[in-house]
Amino acid sequence: MKKFLCLAIYILLLCFTMTACGSVESSSKYQELQAEFEAAQSEAETANSQIDNYKEQISSLEKEKNELTAQVSMLNEQVEEAAPWFELSEMEKQAKEKEIQAEKEAKVAEEKAASDKAVAEAEAKEKQGYNTGITYDQLARTPDDYIGEKIKFYGKVIQVLEGSGTVTIRMATSGNYDNVIIGSYSSDIVSSRVLEDDRITIYGLSNGLYSYEATGGATITIPSVLIEKIDQ
Incomplete structure (x- = not known):
């Protein structure tokens, strides 16, 4: 870079000298210096490009260094967590392994028992069909608890509203007009109205x-x- 600056200054001085003297020798010298100047300029550009490249390499290496530092930190934490295990004697290790295995087996057994219970309850519910024992009072007091549950009621029809393919009835369950229920059904589930x-x-x-x-x-x-079904 110093060489480049010196050449530039020298060429400027030479230009003044040539202007004053106008000699052929000075012109030749100017051309030589001009060539050296251009060469020095090219070297400077190459050096700047190399510097930029080195900066990129340094940035990449710093990034890799940070990533490796994070990995080392994580490994150190894992080693610290495992330290108590390495300090156990062989017998203690075996006992610990048995304890862990027993916990796994107990968890599997617990999950299986819960699954078997759910299956048994579903099968029992399927077998009982509509005979769930759900009462009118339960439906009236806590209806949300029984939405979608199967129910069965006997009673006297007190109103019939027939639509296009759908029938709606009000029925006094067990003949009790204080316990009226409303229901709708498709007209094709019965053989007669x-x-x-x-x-x-x-x-x-x-x-x-x-x-x-x-x-x-x-x-x-x-x-x-x-x-879903009606016995007439």
Whole structure:
């Protein structure tokens, strides 16, 4: 870089000298110095390029160094965690291994027992079908606990509303007009129409509560059921 600057200054001085003297010798000397100047300029550009390259290499090496430092730190933490294990005697190690194995086996047995219990409960529920024993009072008081559960009720039909392929009925369960339930079903599940005053048994799925406005304007809320089967 110093050589490059000196040449530049020298060429400028030579230009002044040539202007003053105008000699052929000075012109030749100028051309030589110009060539040296251009060569020095090229060397300077090459040096700058190498410096940039070295900077990139240094940055890459620093990144690798940081990554390796992080890995070493993680390995040191793992070694510290494992230190108590290495300090155990051979008998203690065997006892610890047996303890760990016993815990694994106990966990597997516990999971299997839970799975077997769930399967047994599902099978028992399937066998009981609609005979779940769920009462009208349970549906009226805690309806959300029984949504989707199978239910069965016998009673007297007090209202029938027939639509296009769908029938809705209100039924007094066990003939008790204080325990009215509303249900809907597809008309093709029965061989003959259900009429008012019919005494039937319905089987279906609890569907929470249903509210409607009575003739006097009061809102009435009663349990509802999706009827799947009817005994007439």
